[in-house]
Amino acid sequence: MAMKELYARLKALYPLGELTDQRRDLAFVTLPAAHLRDTILHLRDKEGFTHLVLLTAVDWLEEGQFQLTYLLNNRQRACDLGLRVMISRDAATMEGIHDIWPTAATYQRELREMFGIDFPGSPRIEEEFILEGWNDIPPYRRDFDTLKYAQEAYAERPGRVTHDPETHMRLQMYPGQHPAGK
Amino acid sequence: MFDMFPPDRSQYPAAKPDGTLDIDLTSGKYLKLWQGPNHPGITGNMSVELTVCGDEVVEGKTHVGYLHRGFEKLMERRTFIQVFPIVCRVCVPEPDFNEYCYAACVEELAGIEVPEMAKWIRTLILEMGRINSYMMYLGGQAGALGQGVIGQWTTYVRDLMLDRFEELTGARIYHMFILPGGVRDTLPDGFAGRMEETLREVEKTLKDVYDVMFCNAVFKKRTVGMGVIDPSWLEPYGVTGPNARAAGVAKDVRKDAPYLVYDRLDFEPVTGTNSDIYTRADVRRRDVWVSVDLIRQILAKMPKTGPVMAPIPNVLHWKIPRGETYVRGECSRGEYGYYLVTDGSGTPRRINVRGPSYTHAMALLERMIVGCNISDVAALMVSLHTYPPEIER
Amino acid sequence: MMTKPELMKRMVKGPDGLEFEVDPLRDYYCEAPPTVMPGAYIQIVEDFFNWARSQSLWILGFGTGCGAIEMRPLMTPRFDAYRFGVAWRPTPRQANLFIISGYLSTKTLKRAIRAYEQMQNPKYVIGLGSCTINGGMYWDSYNTIKKLDEYLPVDLYIAGCMPRPEALLAGFEEMKKIIRAGKAEGANQYAENFAWYKANQKRVIHDWDMPDYNW
Numbered sequence: 001m002a003m004k005e006l007y008a009r010l011k012a013l014y015p016l017g018e019l020t021d022q023r024r025d026l027a028f029v030t031l032p033a034a035h036l037r038d039t040i041l042h043l044r045d046k047e048g049f050t051h052l053v054l055l056t057a058v059d060w061l062e063e064g065q066f067q068l069t070y071l072l073n074n075r076q077r078a079c080d081l082g083l084r085v086m087i088s089r090d091a092a093t094m095e096g097i098h099d100i101w102p103t104a105a106t107y108q109r110e111l112r113e114m115f116g117i118d119f120p121g122s123p124r125i126e127e128e129f130i131l132e133g134w135n136d137i138p139p140y141r142r143d144f145d146t147l148k149y150a151q152e153a154y155a156e157r158p159g160r161v162t163h164d165p166e167t168h169m170r171l172q173m174y175p176g177q178h179p180a181g182k
Numbered sequence: 183m184f185d186m187f188p189p190d191r192s193q194y195p196a197a198k199p200d201g202t203l204d205i206d207l208t209s210g211k212y213l214k215l216w217q218g219p220n221h222p223g224i225t226g227n228m229s230v231e232l233t234v235c236g237d238e239v240v241e242g243k244t245h246v247g248y249l250h251r252g253f254e255k256l257m258e259r260r261t262f263i264q265v266f267p268i269v270c271r272v273c274v275p276e277p278d279f280n281e282y283c284y285a286a287c288v289e290e291l292a293g294i295e296v297p298e299m300a301k302w303i304r305t306l307i308l309e310m311g312r313i314n315s316y317m318m319y320l321g322g323q324a325g326a327l328g329q330g331v332i333g334q335w336t337t338y339v340r341d342l343m344l345d346r347f348e349e350l351t352g353a354r355i356y357h358m359f360i361l362p363g364g365v366r367d368t369l370p371d372g373f374a375g376r377m378e379e380t381l382r383e384v385e386k387t388l389k390d391v392y393d394v395m396f397c398n399a400v401f402k403k404r405t406v407g408m409g410v411i412d413p414s415w416l417e418p419y420g421v422t423g424p425n426a427r428a429a430g431v432a433k434d435v436r437k438d439a440p441y442l443v444y445d446r447l448d449f450e451p452v453t454g455t456n457s458d459i460y461t462r463a464d465v466r467r468r469d470v471w472v473s474v475d476l477i478r479q480i481l482a483k484m485p486k487t488g489p490v491m492a493p494i495p496n497v498l499h500w501k502i503p504r505g506e507t508y509v510r511g512e513c514s515r516g517e518y519g520y521y522l523v524t525d526g527s528g529t530p531r532r533i534n535v536r537g538p539s540y541t542h543a544m545a546l547l548e549r550m551i552v553g554c555n556i557s558d559v560a561a562l563m564v565s566l567h568t569y570p571p572e573i574e575r
Numbered sequence: 576m577m578t579k580p581e582l583m584k585r586m587v588k589g590p591d592g593l594e595f596e597v598d599p600l601r602d603y604y605c606e607a608p609p610t611v612m613p614g615a616y617i618q619i620v621e622d623f624f625n626w627a628r629s630q631s632l633w634i635l636g637f638g639t640g641c642g643a644i645e646m647r648p649l650m651t652p653r654f655d656a657y658r659f660g661v662a663w664r665p666t667p668r669q670a671n672l673f674i675i676s677g678y679l680s681t682k683t684l685k686r687a688i689r690a691y692e693q694m695q696n697p698k699y700v701i702g703l704g705s706c707t708i709n710g711g712m713y714w715d716s717y718n719t720i721k722k723l724d725e726y727l728p729v730d731l732y733i734a735g736c737m738p739r740p741e742a743l744l745a746g747f748e749e750m751k752k753i754i755r756a757g758k759a760e761g762a763n764q765y766a767e768n769f770a771w772y773k774a775n776q777k778r779v780i781h782d783w784d785m786p787d788y789n790w
Contacts, residue, residue: 219683271712
C-alpha cells in the first residue's frame, strides 16, 4: 500500500514505467537512464531511501540490453525499492553515482570489469579489481562461455565423468531400462 | 586520536584541491608497503597496499580478487537445485546465510510455502552460525593485538558448536542443510540437552574472554578511541551490522524487517556509543549473549514435530517464471542478501550476492586507514570483521 | 593490457648523486635458476637427514583458499598438531611445507609460486581439498586452476570438500612416511623440470610481472 502511494508521488515527478510489486516491502520500477540521478537524489533526500543496498547488472542478451538494478532501502519504513535502468549492450556507458554514495565506486568498478559497463569519472575505474591480466570478453556477460574458457586455458586431470542428471537418475532408479525411454 | 605522533607535520603530504593527498613516491619521503596476501595480520586472502610516511599510513588501497571463483557465473550454468550445494562455498566462516538467502529467494519466486518447523530449524542454524563467526572474530581481534590465548579458547568453543552442527547436519563447515523448500531433517534425539551443555561452555568462555581481553590494559590502550567510524559515514558507506550498531544506530535486520521466526523471539539489538575498535568488539561480545539466549528460546518454543520440507517440483525439470527478488538477513557482519533474477528457464538468469564485507573492506577501510599507525592496521581491519570470499565471490 | 608504471625500466638517482638504471623485473641478488640438491654421500646419513626433516614440518601460514579455516582447530589442544612436530610460520623463509588450502585462482597462483620459490630447500607441497586435484566444485570456473601439479610439484593430496582436521593429521603422518622413504623430491623435480613448470605457469598467468625465479 505504502509502495503504491510512493509510486504515485514519484510518477507525478518522473516518467516511470510500471511498478512491479514483488513483496509487501519490495518493489521494482523501470525508469529511463537520464532521470536516474534526479530520482535517486529525490528518494534519498525526500523519501528516506538513504541506504544503497546493491548496484548490479543483469545481461539480457536476447534483447541486447543490460539491466542495471539500484536497490535502495528505507530503514524507517522497512521497505526497498529497486530502480531498473535499461541501457544498450553495445558501448554500454552509464553515469556514476559515486558522489551520492562513495561506496558505489566499488560496485561500478566491478561492473566495469565483469560486464564491461563504463562509468566515466568513477574513482579507480581503470584499475583491475578482481581479475588480473584478463584477456577475454568480460566474464559475467552471457555470451562468455566459462566452461569452454576453462577447458582451453587450464590443464585438466583426465577421468572426470559428467552425467546428464535426468538420464543418470533414470538409470539409477530403473536399471535395465533404455535411457531414452520416457 | 593522533596524539602519539609528534606535532611536526612537515613531512606529511599536502592536500590537493580535490581533497586527495599529493604523494610523490620518488621524493623518498614515502614508502609503499604491502600487507598481504601472505601476512599474519590480514583477514584472509586479501591485501592492502599502504603508502606510509614514517610509521603513519597516508594512503591505503584494498586489493581483492585472490579468492574469485566466478560464483555468479557458475550459478547461471546450473539448475536451481544444482546451485544449492555451491552457494555455501561463497562465505567460509558463516556459510548458512548463503543457503538461507538463496533458498528464500527461490521459494519466493516459485511460490513455495515453507513449513513452520523448517523455519524454526533455519533460525536455529543461523544463530549457531552467528556464534561461530563471532568466536572466530574474537580470537582474531585479540590475535591482531598479540593475545594468542583468546583464539585458543574461542576456537575450542567454536569446535564444540561445530560438533553440534555435525550432529545436526553431518558436516563441520559446509552444512548444505537449508535447501529450497525447507531443511533436510529434524533435530536428533537429545539435541536440546547437548546444546545446553555447549551453551554453558560458551557462556563460561565469554566470561573468561571478558576478564582477559576486555579488561586488559594493553588491549584497552590500543583500541579505545582508535578506528572511529563517524555516524555520518554510515549511510554513504553502506555500513551495516555490528559496525553500525557500535556507532549507536540499532541497525539490525532481525528487528527492522523480521524474517523467519524472529518476530516471535524476544531480544533487543545490542548497541554501543563510542564506535571505536573496543566498542565494536564489545558489541560483538554482547551479541553472542543475545544469540545464546535466542538459541535457548528457539529450543524451548519450537514445535516438537511436523514436516520440515514443502513439496517441491521435480528438480530435474524445475522452471521458475520470470521475476526478480531480493532477500536479506542479518549475518554476524551485517546485512547479507541475495538478488535473484529468473527468466522462465531452468537456470537462474543472474544471482548477485550482497556481502557486508563488500562495502566495509573496500570503501570504508580505505577511508579509515588514513592516519593509522602501521601496527594498528591489522587491528583496524579485523575490527571491521570482513571476510574476503564474500567480496569477490 | 596496461603495463604498470612502477614495473618499467627507469633511471634512478641514488643518494650519492649517481644515476643508474633499474629494472624491477630483474632479481639483482640471484639470477641463477634453482639447482638440484644432491643427497648425502652415504645413504645412511641421508636417511638420518630425512628422519630429522620428517620430524619438523613447518607450515607456511598462507591461507590460499577456504581450507585454511580447518587449520585453526589444528593449533588448539583438541587436535594439537604441534605434538607431531607441525608448526605454523608466518614467512616462507622459515617454512618447509606449503599447504595449498583449496582452490587457487590465477591471481593467488602467482603469489603461491612466489611464496613457494622463496621457501628454503628441502620443501614440500600438500594439495588440500578436491579443488586442487581436479577442480572439484569449480571444474568449470574460468578463474581457478584445475590441476595443481602442473604448476607446483605436489607431494601429497588430501581429498575432501573440505577435509576434516583428522584427515589433515592423517595427511601429515603420510607426508612423514614419504619424507622418511626419501621420496619427497618435489624441490628437485621443480629444479629439473624448471622450464616445463615455468611454461605451464606462464600459460595461465597472463601478466607475468616478476622475475622468473623468485629466490
